[in-house]
Amino acid sequence: MVLNIALLTGLVLFSALAVLARDLIKSAISLAVSSLLLGIVFFRMNAPFAGVFEISVVAGLITVLFILTIALTKSEGEVGESKAALWAFPIFFVVFIVIDALVMKGLMNKVPALPGAAESGAFGDVLWKQRTFDLIGQLAVILAGVFAVLALFRKRDNDNE
Amino acid sequence: MNSTWLLYMFFAVGLIGIGIYALLTMKNLIKLFIGIEVIGKGVSLALLATGFAKGNILLAQSLVVTFIVVEVCMVATALALIINITKHTKSLDVRKLTKLRG
Numbered sequence: 673m674v675l676n677i678a679l680l681t682g683l684v685l686f687s688a689l690a691v692l693a694r695d696l697i698k699s700a701i702s703l704a705v706s707s708l709l710l711g712i713v714f715f716r717m718n719a720p721f722a723g724v725f726e727i728s729v730v731a732g733l734i735t736v737l738f739i740l741t742i743a744l745t746k747s748e749g750e751v752g753e754s755k756a757a758l759w760a761f762p763i764f765f766v767v768f769i770v771i772d773a774l775v776m777k778g779l780m781n782k783v784p785a786l787p788g789a790a791e792s793g794a795f796g797d798v799l800w801k802q803r804t805f806d807l808i809g810q811l812a813v814i815l816a817g818v819f820a821v822l823a824l825f826r827k828r829d830n831d832n833e
Numbered sequence: 834m835n836s837t838w839l840l841y842m843f844f845a846v847g848l849i850g851i852g853i854y855a856l857l858t859m860k861n862l863i864k865l866f867i868g869i870e871v872i873g874k875g876v877s878l879a880l881l882a883t884g885f886a887k888g889n890i891l892l893a894q895s896l897v898v899t900f901i902v903v904e905v906c907m908v909a910t911a912l913a914l915i916i917n918i919t920k921h922t923k924s925l926d927v928r929k930l931t932k933l934r935g
Contacts, residue, residue, distance in 0.1 A: 673837075677840070680840075680841070680844040681844075683844065683848070683874070683878075684844060684847050684848060684851070687848055687851050687852075687871045687874065688851050690867050690870075690871065691851055691852075691854070691859070691864065691867060691868060691871060696861070696863055696864070699863075699864065699867055700867075703867055703870060703871075706871075706874065707874070710874055710877070710878060713878070714881060717881060717882070717885045717890065718885070718890055719881055719884075719885070719890055719893070719894045719897070721894050721898060722877075722881055722893075722894045722897040722898060722901075725897070725898050725901045725902075726877070726897075726901065729901055729902075729905055730874075730901060730904070730905075733905060734870070734904075734905065734908050737908055737909065737912055738863070738867075738908075738912070740912075741863065741912045741915060741916060742863060744916055744919075745863070745915070745916060745919045745925055748919050748923055748924055748925055749924070749925075750861075750925075751860050751861040751924070751925050751926045752860075753858075753859060753860055753861065753864070754858070754860070757858035757859065760858075761854065761858075764854055765850075765851070765854075768847070768850040768854075769847060769850075772843055772846045772847060772850070773843060775846075776839045776840075776842060776843045776846075779839060780836060780839060783838075783839075785887075791888065791889055791890070791891050791892065793891070794891075795891050795894060795895070798891040798892055798894075798895050799894075799895040799898070802892065802895070803892075803895045803896075803899070806895070806896075806899050807899075809899075810899055810902050810903065813902070813903050813906050814902065814906055816906065817905075817906030817907070817909050817910050820909075820910040820913070821909055821910060821913045824910070824913040824914060824917055825913065
């Protein structure tokens with residue numbers, strides 16, 4: 673439990689660093705580290721498939737996409753964030769965490785346990801047999817993403833002609 | 834629901850708070866998108882923690898895997914949009930996107 677709390681604290685701290693870091697590359701790397709910590713938390717919750725996806729896809733692929741975008745847009749110069757936003761973050765964060773802790777403490781023993789049937793079988797059975805409709809939606813989303821990226825980059829070619 | 838679930842929820846809400854702060858205060862388009870990513874991390878942690886607390890970890894895992902795939906499509910599309918916007922306005926500043934303002 674102590675290790676889990678340490679991992680989750682690191683996750684929150686690296687996410688905060690990703691939002692606050694001045695250098696965009698450092699932000700992207702912090703985001704990757706926080707994904708890695710989240711993946712380890714998933715492994716410790718007995719969810720190996722979600723952990724593998726989190727580490728390989730979110731920490732790997734999305735970081736590569738972010739760094740590629742940062743490299744492609746680097747020539748346009750940096751955007752100065754307002755100093756007030758950076759200075760106000762610790763105050764906001766402490767107030768938010770205190771409110772969060774008070775709400776969670778208030779909810780202790782008040783949230784009723786939802787009825788849940790014990791699961792059996794393997795992950796594949798649940799994914800392919802119970803969530804079939806989700807998978808159709810997922811295919812649609814992937815196709816939509818592919819066509820959106822194609823359309824966005826085709827538009828730029830037309831502009832150049 | 835037990836105290837372990839509330840502990841995970843505490844951290845998930847913290848992540849969502851950080852993301853909302855980034856969305857409210859940042860001006861760089863990529864920073865705004867990193868805020869959305871942080872919110873997504875909080876949501877997937879909340880999903881999996883609830884499945885873990887209820888003993889439905891397989892169903893929660895399949896939902897999280899679906900969510901991650903959708904997230905990747907969203908990232909690809911949004912980053913392509915950001916590159917196009919940057920080529921158009923010559924800046925990453927979200928305040929330059931005022932052409933649609935009434």
